[in-house]
Amino acid sequence: MSDTQVQHQSLHELCQTEAFIGRHIGPSVADQAQMLTDIGVQSLQELTEQVVPEGIRLNAPLNVGAPRTEAEATAYLRSLAKQNFVAKNYIGMGYYGTETPAVILRNVLENPGWYTAYTPYQPEIAQGRLEAILNFQQMCIDFTGLDLASASLLDEATAAAEAMALSKRVSKNKKCNLYFIADDVYPQTIDVVKTRAEAFGYEVVIGKAEDALNHDIFGALLQYPNRLGEVLDNRELIAAIKAKKAIVTLATDLMALQLLTSPGELGADVAVGSAQRFGVPMGYGGPHAAFFVTRDAYKRSMPGRIIGVSKDTRGGTALRMAMQTREQHIRREKANSNICTAQVLLANMASFYAVYHGPQGLKTIATRIHRLTQMVATAIEGSSLQLLNKQYFDTLTFKAADNAALVERAQSAGINLRVDSDALGVSLDETTTLADVAELISVLTDESAGDVEALDSQLAEQGYAISKDLLRSDKVLEHPVFNSYHSETEMLRYIKRLENKDLALNHSMISLGSCTMKLNATTQMIPISWPEFAGMHPFAPVEQAAGYQQMIKELSDWLIDITGYDALCMQPNSGAQGEYAGLLAIQKYHESRGDDHRNICLIPSSAHGTNPASAQMANLKVVVVACDKQGNVDMDDLKAKAEELSDNLSCIMITYPSTHGVYEEQVREICDLIHSHGGQVYMDGANMNAQVGLTSPGFIGSDVSHLNLHKTFAIPHGGGGPGMGPIGVKAHLAPFVAGHAVVKTGETSQDNGAVSAAPWGSAGILPISWMYTTLLGSKGLKQSTQVAILNANYLTNNLSQHYPILYRGRNDRIAHECIVDLRPIKEATGISEMDIAKRLMDYGFHSPTMSFPVAGTLMIEPTESESKAEIDRFIEAMVSIKGEIDKVANGEWPLENNPLVNAPHTLADIVDGEFDARPYSREEAAFPVVAVKANKFWPTVNRIDDVYGDRNLFCSCVPMSEY
Template sequence: MAAYDPYDFANRRHIGPTVGEMTEMLQRVGAQNLDALIDETLPPDIRQAEPIEFGRPLTERRAIERMRAVANKNRLLVSLIGQGYHGTTMPPAIQRNIFENPAWYTAYSPYQPEISQGRLEALLNFQTLVCDLTALDIANASLLDEGTAAAEAMGMAQRVATSQADAFFVDKDCLPQTIAVLRTRAAPLGWRVIVGDPFRDLDPGKVFGALFQYPGVTGAIHDFTGPIERLHAAGAIAVVAADPLALTLLKAPGEMGADIAIGSMQRYGVPVGYGGPHAAYMAARDAYKRGMPGRIVGVSVDSRGHRAYRLALQTREQHIRREKATSNICTSQVLLAVVASMYAVYHGPEGLKAIAQRVHRDAVRLADGLTRLGFTVEPEAFFDTITVAVGPFQGMILRSAVENGVNLRKIGEDRIGITVDERTRPDIIQAVWRAFGGTDLAYDEAWPEARLSAGLARSSAFLTHPIFHMNRAESEMTRYMRRLADRDLALDRTMIPLGSCTMKLNATAEMLPISWPEFSEIHPFVPEDQALGYAELIEDLSQKLCAITGYDAISMQPNSGAQGEYAGLLAIRGYHHARGEPHRDVCLIPSSAHGTNPASAQMCGMTVVVVAADPQGNVDVEDFRRKAEQHADRLAACMITYPSTHGVFETRVREICEIVHAHGGQVYLDGANLNALVGLARPGDIGADVSHLNLHKTFCIPHGGGGPGMGPIGVKAHLIPHLPSDPRTGEAGAVSAAPFGSASILPISWSYCLMMGGRGLTQATRVAILNANYIAERLKGAYEIVYTGRNGRVAHECIVDVRPFQKSAGISVEDIAKRLIDCGFHPPTMSWPVAGTLMIEPTESETKAEIDRFCDAMLSIRDEIRAIEEGRSDRTNNPLKRAPHTVQDLVGAWERPYSREAACFPAGSLGMDKYWPPVNRVDNAYGDRNLVCSCPPVESYASAAE
C-alpha cells in the first residue's frame, strides 16, 4: 500500500492517533507495522485485490464548495404538495441549541439512564405532547415516519385484537405512500389490505383493524366515531392517522374511541428535507402498552429516591425477545422528536393553536379565491388541504404554478391538491391564484369564516403541564436546553466505546450542509428537475458505496438499520417468488446475531432456525451445514454478521456462503461491523448477496440520541429487480414513506467519502483495528479477552469478560458500567452478545490519550475489585456497588467505608472537567412497577424523594 499522507484530512480530522502514536501502539501490540497487523488479523482469502480509488481527497473548504455547488442544482420552490409533508419553521434557538449542537446530535441511545437524563426528559415531553393531542393514555418516544408507523400500528392491531380475521381495512383517503408501506408489510405475513370508504365499504367482521386518515389526503375531515364503534363490536382495533397541528383545533382521536393514533411530527419545526428524517408518533390505550412498538420513556427513582427517567418496559424489545419482540430498538428518531418537543415548549398550546388557526384561515382564503374564479373546491369542511376540479386544464395550471414559484399536487387527470402550511404568506396565495388565472384577485386581510366541521371542534384542553407554559423568553428557552444537554454524556465530551454501535467522529464540516435550505426545504415529491442536486449526490454516493462493498446497486430508501435488514430480506423473498419458489421461507441465523436479525426475518414471514456457535464464538460451520441440508428445500437465506458479533474475523465465512448457495439460499451479510472492512474486504466479493449499510455508524451520520439513522441496502445484480419501489405509487414494494428515506442526512456520508478519499477510508479501518487491539493488549491480564481470531488478534472491537467477578467479589457487569460513569465514560455495550461481558469498540476517531484514559479507568476498576476480593473493601458497600456518584455525594453525612474522593474522583475522571451524572443509580424495577410515561404533575416532584 502507498505511504499514507499524514496531512490528509483523514488523519487530521477523522483519525485520532498521530503517526508517532500509532508507532507506540504497534509496539505495544507486538506488530511490526500497521500492514503487518492487518495481515495478522484478516484471513487472506477475503482481502480485496484492488484499493478503493475515489481520486484525491478534498479539503474541508473544497468539500464545502463542492456541496454548495451541488446544493445549488436543487431548485427551491414553495411546495404546497402536502401529502404528509409540510413547510415549517424551526425556531432559530432550537436550530442552534439542539439541531446543530453536538451535545444533542452525537449522543447514543439512552440505555444508560444516569447519563441520559436530558434527552429522556425531552422525550418525556414529546410523549406528553402526543398523549395530550391524541387524548390517549400512552405514547412511545417516536417511530421512523408516518408510513412505517402505520405499518407498526397494523402489526400491533393484529397482536391485540380479539378478532381472528386476516385483513386490515385502510381508508382510501390515506396517504398513498402509507398505503404502499402497509401493503408491503402485510404481504409476507399473509394479511390482506382492503382499501375503501370507511362509511360504505368497511365490514368490521372481516378485519382485525382499520386505519382512518384525519384529515384525509384530499382534505376531508370526518368523525370516525361510528365506524370505530362498529369495529369494537366485532373485536377489531381502530387506528387513526392524525395531523398533530390539526389536532389543536379538531376533536382528538381518543375522543372518537380510537385505540391507536399515529402520524408524523414533521410540521412541529422539523425540516421537510426531501423526505426525512422526521419523527413519527404512536399513542395507544393503556391496555395495549405491552404490545406497543418503539421505545417508551418512563419515570422512576434513583437510589436516593429522587425522580429519574429511564426507558420503560424494555423486556418488549428485540434485543431481549428476538423474533418474539413487539418492539425494535432501531425504530426511533430521537433527535427529531426532541426538536418537535422543543417546538411545543417554545410555542406552548396557545402558540400552536394560533399557528393552526392561521394555517386554516389561509386555506379558507385560498379556497374562497378559487371559488370566485369559478372552480369547484372540495371538501366543504377542511383544515389545510383542498382539492380543486380543473378538468382538462390540469397540466397548464400545474406548469403555470411552477412558473409562479409554487409546486401543487397532481391528482388523477383532472384535479389538483393544495396544502397550505405555517410558511404560507399572502404572496404565495396570490401566486396560486395567478396559476389558476386569477391575475387580478386581491388578497383580503379580513378573517374569513372557518370551514371546520362544527361537531369536530376541539373542546378538550391540551399541554396543561407547566413545562409547556414556561417563560418563553429566548434566554429561558436557551438555558432550559442547555440544562438538559448538561445532564447527558455525548461524544462531544467523551469516548463512547460501544461494541457493535460504532460511535465515531461526526465532523462539523460534514454536518453543515444539512441546515442549508437547498437540502432541508425540498419536498420529497417535487418534480425531478427540481432535485438535480440530490440526484447527483445520491448517484455518486451510491457508486462509492458499491465500490466499497462490491455490490451492483444501492437502495437508499431504508431509513434505519432494521429497515435495511427488512428491505434486504424482502429482496431475497422477492427473488425466490420470481423464480417460482415461494415456499423458501427458512432463514438460518447464528445464536450470536443481532436481535434485529430474527425480528426482521419474522416480519418477512420467514421461519428462523438458530445455528449454534462453537467454543471460540464462531458460527459452528458443521451445525450450519447440517441445518442447511435439513432445510434445503425451504432454505431462503442466512443472516450473518462479518466480522462476527464476537469481534473477530472468522476464517470460514466463504465456506458459509457457499453452503447457502449450494442449497438454493441467499446470503444476507449484516453491515453493522463494516467499519472493520472498508478498504480491506468487500461483502460482495466474499459471497454475500445483500447487506444493509449503517450510514449512522461507518459513514458518520450521527446517532442523535437514538436516531436519525440510514440503512441503505447493497445488492448483487440478480436482486436489483426486487429493491424497494417508489412509495408514491401506493403499490406494495416500498419500505419507507419517502423514495430516498432520510435523504437530507445523506450529505454527511457523501462529504465523509469526499474528504477521506479511498485511502483515507481504508486507513480509518486499519486504525480502528489497531485501536481495538491496543485496548485488548492493555487490558490483558487484568481482564480476560473472551474471543480472539487469527494470531490472537481482535477485529475492531473486543469482548472483556467480567463474569468471574460476580463470584469473587459480588461485582456485576452493571456495577462496572456504572463505575465507568464516575470516570467520565459512557459504558461499553453490556451483556451482548455474551451475558456478563463488556464489548468495547474505540473506533478510529479516538486519540491515544483518550484510549489510555479509558484503559486507566478500567485498570483502576480492576484494582477496586481486587480490593474486594482481598477483603480490603466491603463486599456490599463499595464504590462499584454505589456507583454512579453525584455532586450530592460530596455533601452531608458520609458513613461509607470508602472516601468521598475515591467515590467521586476515580482514575480518568478529568478533575475540574469531571462529568457529574445528575442522578444516582436508577431503579429499573420501580419504574416498571409504577409506570408513568408522561410528564407528572408538578406537585408530584416534591413527593419523589419522600
C-alpha cells in the first residue's frame, strides 16, 4: 500500500490495517498474490472454490463479528477479569493456592521456548523437556515410594479412572467385575471414575473404606489424606484388600507426602493425584499435571506416556519416550487408554518447582502449612465448633450450630469455606499467612484470634499433629538435580540450558500434519497469568466467577457458530477426552430411545489412533471401513457394513477433511447413510483448521465433534500438553453431555457423569482461544483457513516436482496438509522416512508427521501463520535432501555412511578428529544450505537407539555424570 493510499484511509480502515489478522497470517498480501500465481489461481476465493466441494460451502459469513485490535481485545478481557472476585479460598478438594516462583513463571510458563514445543516424538531435538519430565517422574517416584511414574495425565480424577482400568487389567481376580471406592474420596473423582466404570460395564460400590473387605472386588480406590482431611493408617486394610487379589490405589497429595509415610510403604499398588500445588495456579480448574505411579510389574499396563533413558549412536545418554508401542496411535482399540495428551508444560513447572525448592525447601513449605493448620485446629477446639479430625495435614472438618450462617459470615469476609454435606471444612496452603489465619480464626469462632505468634511458638514445641507411625522417615529427592539449583541465578541457567536443547516454534516452522502448529500469539498468552483468571478455585461460588462465565459463554457462542452445532460442552480437557465425551453422549442418546443394543462404531482405516481407542473406552465395538486408492472412504465397503450392522449401528467416526488431507466429495452422503441406519455421525475436530469459515461439521451433517483448541484455536502444545477438547453437539444430543457432581454446569445434563475433574475443564487457558477468535473476527477466521489451504497447496506444488504426493482431491488440489510418499525412494535407495526426518534436524527443522496415516510417508501441514519465506526455506531443505538421496542412489555416497543415515549431526561429530573418514564434509553435515548458517540449531544428542531403551527400561534420573 502506497503512502498516498494510507493517507486517504478512514480511521476505521486505519484501525483495521493494524488489526491482528496481518500479524497472525504469515504471507503478506504481495506474497499471497505470488503464491496464488505459482499455483495457477487468481484469488483465495477461486482457490476455495477449486478445493472445497460446492455442496458443503457456507453461504453466509460467520457471526463472530468484526476483528478487534490487540489493545481493544485486551481491554475488554481485562474488564471481564475484573468481574471475577478471587476470594480467600479454603475449599481445597484437590485445588490449592500456590506461589509460582517468578523464575519459573517468566522463563517457563510465559516462555515460547517451552510452551510452543511439540510432543517429543523426535527426541533428539527435545532433550530439554525430556529431562524436565524425567525429573517429574523421579519426583513422583520418590514421594509415592513406588517404582515407575508416567509423564503426567490430564487431572487427578482421570488418573484415578485410569487406575481402575489398570486394576482390571492386572488383577488376578479375573472373573470379578466390581470396583470399590471409599466414600471419603473427592466427589469429582468419584464422579469421573463412575462415568468410566459405567462405560466399561464395571459395577461400582461406594462405602466406608473398611467396607471394601465385605465385597469381592478387582480393585479399590482410597484417599490419603481423605476428603475430610483425616490421615489414616490403612496398612492393615490395604494388606487385607490385596490378600483378596485386588489392586489398591491411593489418591494422594504431593505436599502432604513431604511429611507423611509414602503410599508405597503403606502397601499401595498405584498412587495418583495432582501436582497442581507445586507452583501451578488453580486457573478455575486447570490445566494441571496429574501423576500416576505404580509398581514395575505393571509397566506394560500403564496409561499415558513414560520417559525413559537410552543411548545414542555415540554411546551417550539420551532420553526418549519409552514403550511407545503401548500408545493408542499404534495399538488403536487395543491400547491401554485413549490418552494422547499429557500435561507436559504443567508437569515441567511442577518439576522445576521441586528442583528450585529442593527437599528441604519443600519440607519447610509443608511444615509451615501444617503448623498454620494446627493453629486453626487449636482455635476450633477452644470454641463452640466441633472439630471432626483426629490427625490431619492441611485440612480440617468441623460442625457449627448453624453451618449456613457461618458460610454466609465467611463469604461476607471474602472467605470461601468447603461445604461438605452436614459439615464445613478448611484447607490451608502455601499462600496462607499468619494474618490470614488470624482472620480465619476470628471468622470461624466469632472471637479475636489472640496472639497467633505465641500460639505458633507453643505448637512448635508440640511437633506435628500426626502420629509417628505415619510420619515420613525415608529420604526423598536425593538426586543432585534437586539439590543444585536453589539460587535464582543457577535456576535460571538450568532452565535456559534445557530450553536450548529443544526446537520449538520460536526457532522455526513445525510442519506436523494433523497437529496444526500455528502461531500462539503473545497477546493471547498474557491473560492466563492475570490473577483474576489464574487464582480462581474451580468450586468457588459461580457468582464469584462472573467474568469467567461471561468469557466462557462468549467463546462457546462463537464456537457454536463456527461449528454449526446447537450447544457446546466445555468440560473435556483434551482432544481424546472430547472424543470419549462425545461418544458417551451418543450412547446415552441411544439408551434414552431404548436402543441400548447399538454398540457398533464404524471407523475408516485412515483414522487417528485415538478414534478406535476412544470407541473402546465407550464400550463400543470397532469395525474398520476401508479407504480407496485416493484415500477416501470406500463407499461400497461403508454401504455394505452399514447395511449388515444396521440394527446395532451406534455411530461412525470420521475426520474432515480426511486424514489423507483431502475434502471428500461424498461426506454428506456418508452422514445421510449413517442416519438412515439409525446411527450418529462423530466428526473428529482434528482438521477444523481447514473448515473454519468455509464449512462446518453441523452444516455438513455431523451430530457431534470435539474441537482441539490446542490446534485450530491457538492454545499451544506445551511440549505435549496442555490440551482442550470441548464438544459441540446438535440439539438432540445436548441433554446427554457431561455434568458435574460438585458444580452445576447445565440444566439438562446435570445428572450425567463427569469426564474431567473440573466443571469447565482446563478453563485457565480458555482466554487464549477467546483472544484468538475475537482478534481475527469473522473475516480473519475465514481468511486464516483460506491461507492455510494456500500455504499447503503452494508447498505441495513445489515439493511435487521432487517427491510423489500420495493423495489429491478435486482439481488435483489438497486441503491444508499433504502426504509425501517416500516408499518409492526407500525401495530404490534404502533411505527411509526416518533418515529424512532426522536429517531435517540438521537443517533446523522439526520433522513433519512421520508414517501416519500411511507408513513410509511424511504428512506436512504448514499452517496459515507461516510466512512464504519460511515455507520456501523448508522447501529448500526438502529439495536439498532429495539431492542428497540422489547421491546415495548414484553411488557417490554409500548407503551405510552418508549424511542422512548419520543424521542428526551434533557438535561432537563436527569436532571429532575421525570425521574426515566420512565421504562428506563437516560443512555438508552441519551447514547443508546457506540459510542454516544464519540460524543454526544444534541437536545435543545423536540418533537415539529406541530398541536399547525399551530392552533396558530405565525411567528415572540418571547420575549427573551421565548428562
